[in-house]
Amino acid sequence: MSFVPIGMSAVMRLEWRRLRMRPLGWVLAALTLAWLGWNFTLLLGSFLAGQIQRAALPDGPGFTDLVAVPLLGQLAQLAFLVVPLLTMSVLAGERRNGTLPLLFATGVPASGIVLGKYLATLGWLLLWLALTLAMPLLLAHATHLDWGKLAAASLGVALMLAALAALGVACSSFASHPAIAAAAALILALALWSINLGAQLAGINGGAINWLAMSTHEQPMLRGLVSSADVLWFVLLILLSLALATRRLDTERERG
Amino acid sequence: MPENRQLSNRWGRRDNHAMTTIIPEVPAAAVELVRLGRRRAGRPAVQDLSLSLPRGQVLGLLGVNGAGKSTTLSMIAGALRPDSGSIRLDGRDFLEQPEMARQWIGWLPERAPLWPELNVIEHLDAHGRLRGLHGTTLREARTTIIERLELQPLARRLAGVLSQGQRQRLGLACALLHRPALLVLDEPANALDPVQVAALRRLIREQATAGTAVILSTHLLAEVTAVCDRVAILHEGTLRHDGPVHGDDYAALERTFFEIAMHNQHDAARAA
Numbered sequence: 001m002s003f004v005p006i007g008m009s010a011v012m013r014l015e016w017r018r019l020r021m022r023p024l025g026w027v028l029a030a031l032t033l034a035w036l037g038w039n040f041t042l043l044l045g046s047f048l049a050g051q052i053q054r055a056a057l058p059d060g061p062g063f064t065d066l067v068a069v070p071l072l073g074q075l076a077q078l079a080f081l082v083v084p085l086l087t088m089s090v091l092a093g094e095r096r097n098g099t100l101p102l103l104f105a106t107g108v109p110a111s112g113i114v115l116g117k118y119l120a121t122l123g124w125l126l127l128w129l130a131l132t133l134a135m136p137l138l139l140a141h142a143t144h145l146d147w148g149k150l151a152a153a154s155l156g157v158a159l160m161l162a163a164l165a166a167l168g169v170a171c172s173s174f175a176s177h178p179a180i181a182a183a184a185a186l187i188l189a190l191a192l193w194s195i196n197l198g199a200q201l202a203g204i205n206g207g208a209i210n211w212l213a214m215s216t217h218e219q220p221m222l223r224g225l226v227s228s229a230d231v232l233w234f235v236l237l238i239l240l241s242l243a244l245a246t247r248r249l250d251t252e253r254e255r256g
Numbered sequence: 257m258p259e260n261r262q263l264s265n266r267w268g269r270r271d272n273h274a275m276t277t278i279i280p281e282v283p284a285a286a287v288e289l290v291r292l293g294r295r296r297a298g299r300p301a302v303q304d305l306s307l308s309l310p311r312g313q314v315l316g317l318l319g320v321n322g323a324g325k326s327t328t329l330s331m332i333a334g335a336l337r338p339d340s341g342s343i344r345l346d347g348r349d350f351l352e353q354p355e356m357a358r359q360w361i362g363w364l365p366e367r368a369p370l371w372p373e374l375n376v377i378e379h380l381d382a383h384g385r386l387r388g389l390h391g392t393t394l395r396e397a398r399t400t401i402i403e404r405l406e407l408q409p410l411a412r413r414l415a416g417v418l419s420q421g422q423r424q425r426l427g428l429a430c431a432l433l434h435r436p437a438l439l440v441l442d443e444p445a446n447a448l449d450p451v452q453v454a455a456l457r458r459l460i461r462e463q464a465t466a467g468t469a470v471i472l473s474t475h476l477l478a479e480v481t482a483v484c485d486r487v488a489i490l491h492e493g494t495l496r497h498d499g500p501v502h503g504d505d506y507a508a509l510e511r512t513f514f515e516i517a518m519h520n521q522h523d524a525a526r527a528a
Binding site: 007009010011013014017018021022097098099101102103104105106107108109253254 | 330336337354356357361367369371373387
């Protein structure tokens, strides 16, 4: 079946083109990168100011702990707002434009439509991550980077972006209006992040409620610890969200 | 690519003998609807609809608002799955092979939905890729259709700023880009000026002469007498009339249409 990838790649190219042409994508990229750039400068200034005191510590935190990883942490925080805004129109916008039936009529399966749109959005988000990462990497020749820790944190943020994007696409597939999709994705993402807040406050660090929370799986990676269980959690969330979106589109094609 | 199209492309080049060996003696209809049914909003929108359309013929689909024309066209175009019955394209079950829609069917829905942030060329490219065209083939097809529909002055204009008539022409270009064997047009003359309507009629006849089967849904009886070979009248989701259009016999068509529409109104009044 060579058709599925052909249809999917056409949908992906179409969505990528739409992302590039919509001012929202550019405005979000410009504002967030400016914000991250400003924070990078502040983090770097603070790092340089405390360098003499840290020199006395044998295993003191370095550039990666004090500048690169906190910068990625800020990107992760921004993602809660940026990803829903970016994904809100992915399918809800098509529905509103009346262009969703056009995609159905090309014979591309619902999975191809969802995957094509998801991959285009993910491409934009990974580019955003790469541009953010470029800031600390530009100083790699002048400082000592902990490559392992940076790679683990980058993987954690990349997985988080991928999961939020999948959640956003799923919300967009159910919503009749992009704004509803954005609100739903934001609320779900925040709920998923802090679902274990009560348990944490009560001093409970295990159990299903902690396993469900995104923070449980993201924070170890930001500290440099990659476990297959955490990676699997993100993969499961992505697969579940995309499967729901696919199911929704299939139902829409069935029911009209 | 459909088998017959591949063969016809070879015609006159090097293996004409293949035509006699592969094409069946009785060519299948371009599209055949068998007892098609579909419910919408809890009521039957289309019921038990059977129709067949050979290549090169233009079928006018007439009906009052809510007669089930758009639902029927959406099902034929592959955008909506029927609840019952089957659709056969060139003898093959379309519902079993929905990917056939990719190259076989060109569809212009009502009000030509477009992506407002893409310009005319980007639209054609996107539609071409979705229909399986790439590289030089896509560029050539795009150039041809832009010239044919006189879209050159609009080529770089965003779809979001096009007038309704221009949107309609772009929608038509997208439907024709991949040279479909079946063209499904839902109210294509909407918002077109009289000059553009005349051009549209010429284009439809041109497509039919080239062997494309065309289904044209319209409210305008004059549209049917001007371009269609056959007319089917839908009322309350069922097929009430299917017959040839006799030249420009507008009066006969009008009489048939109103008989069907008014007869049902009388029935409804009597039932009330």
